[in-house]
Amino acid sequence: MVLETIWFFLWGLLWAVFFVTDGFDFGVGALSPFLAKTEKEKRVMMNAIGPLWDGNEVWLITAGGVTFAAFPLVYAVMFSSLYTALMLILFSLIIRGVSFEFRHQIESPAWKKIWDTCFFMGSVLPAILFGVAFANIFKGIPIDQDGVLQGNLFTLLNPYGLLGGVLFLLLFLEHGALWLSIRADAGLKDRSVATAQKIWPLLLAVAVIFLVATAFATPLYDNYLKNPVLFLILVATVAGLVGTKFFLNKAAYFKAWFASALTITGTTFFGVTGLYPNMFPSSLNPAYSLTAFNASSSPLTLKIMLTVIVIFIPLVIGYQIWAYTLFKDKVNDKELTY
């Protein structure tokens, strides 16, 4: 009981860290065609996340792997029932990943155009699709007792799902614009700051609509009403959002970025806490829902995996912080690698 609950929230935490870290990579990629005016600026944008994106993406691999290890049934049903959406994410991540290494290899505008498009599409699509997928999970997915989806990709593209997609995209755009405000220089930096300023009210509006829609479209608030102290999560999320604007106005971009990270973490935990103990609820019949208790691994596996996580995740965080501190300064023109 306790073990499953610990794992449930660890599962949420891994997704949250993935959204915080790779989230700004997605944001930068999605902004790349709009913010960069010159070839050099395009390169600066890529180099701003170049050293870090790969390590960030492993949080997704780990979130997926931990779902597989700790909640095999959730992994099985989630990945097969969301087949088309996941495959689209996968193809997006593939073309995004190679664009970093391929783009700078040949000095030809046509060649660069291909990888600019891949970089952009490979960032926008996952940002939206992760939002659509998670909003649908909050709402419940039409799966039968065998975990088979009664529907297709378009079943997921319902208004609430799409709203989730827009919310995630805006979260990541804001996060990415802030990262660029930290690492870019001159004109590009000014445009990044202006973009962060412009996106913020949009993000606020969509976040409010999403919170209201959640009350109608999902049962997420039930847990909060049962235990009002949980509303603190929502308070923290809002504090993050307000803090983003506050620090942005003061030109304290690092702090604004951290506040934005808090917003993303809070948003993820708002949903995950509302779901508990559901992990993949069925909208057809609550009895078909996969929960932390009916979909988990054996206690032995959960214990072994917990030991591994407790030892290694702090280590990972340690060396990733080290890597971040190496590459937190303005991108140096002379060190443009990609």
Next chain:
Amino acid sequence: MDVVLLSRLQFAAATMFHFLFVPLTLGLAFLLAFMETMYVRTGDEDYLRMTKFWGKIFLINFALGIVTGITLEFQFGTNWSRYSGYVGDIFGSLLAIEATTSFFLESTLIGVWIFGWKKLSKKAHATVMWLVAFAGSLSAIWIITANGWMQHPVGFTIRNGRAELSDFMAVVTNKFAILELIHTLSASYVLSAFFIMGISAYHLLKKQHVALFTKSFRIALYFGIVSTLVVVVEGDTHGVHVTEVQPVKLAAMEAHWETTTRAPIHLFAIPDEENGKNLIEIGSIPGLLSFLGYHDFNAEVKGLNDFPKEDRPPVFITFVAFRLMVGLGTLFLLLMFIGFLRRNKLSDSPLFLKAMLWAIPLPYIAIECGWVLAEVGRQPWIVYGLMRTSDAVSPIASVQVAMTLLGFVVVYGLLGAAGFYLIVKHARKGPDAPAKS
């Protein structure tokens, strides 16, 4: 086509494509670390140019390996959900441990290596590549442990309608997995050695950057000789172990139909799977199969006809894959031997250099054949003796799988072509000119 066959084709396409890049990453990382360390210790600029030259090729290859690797982790859930639900307790943990302990380290540090030339001390920068190399091979340990468990499942009990972990130590000390690991790693190192020697041979033939490529060639040669010897010795042990735990695979890889003592190996045969015999057998060596399986020329080897038809793997593919793998392995041993004899007069051995250039693709073929043998030879099981492949597939529409299979073929085809073009371009261009002092 049905969803099982489509999913198998998709898995084969995604995995075999991924494994075009993995072995070079595993081996070249160590060689890069060695070259950079030599630069740090001797200050010889040639070693730095060497590191940068091979590093460029390494990174293109690495990028393709990384992006195609994500597919592998996802597709167990997308396409093999019944398998994932049934064995996730064990198999899933191994994948999660891999990501947490190894893949994080490798992916985080590769970024540091690429961008950190001026941010780190020379020594620290070289250390980063050593860590990337170790993390890569550590990854392989966990992935092969997972595959080894599918080949020879241990340490589990059937409870709650699924396979649950009962003995973690048994899973990580699975002899099958350990042998498979040694085999895969050393074969990957052989591939990397041939890759470096082949490209070095190209430049030596053109008489350009002779000093740099002679050094590269020799480093790879010694690395390759040791690795080849490990493959050979391990392969022998491996044969005995397969005979013990997967006798039907042994019979299939030799197209051995009737149970006999002094069982032969046929250099070539055309198996007739319908009627349980070989249509043609050429070059049969009596007793050799008995020796391979039991280290005894007179041992009795069980034939395919003594296994129920529904438990036999596809014989022809298994048989051909094994032959190609072993045949090429023997050739590698020979080439390494010649290379050792010619090591001090490489530039005067154009014929040998030409052979080495043309040998670049061969270890790729051998290593893919090895996987075909391991995976096709395990059929009809996804987990040997425990779960059939046909029971493992996701309950999804075949049209979905057909679409994504097409997507993989197109996207991977294009990326593969682009990657191949870029690697060839860099390999031909050679290293940058030495810095003027």
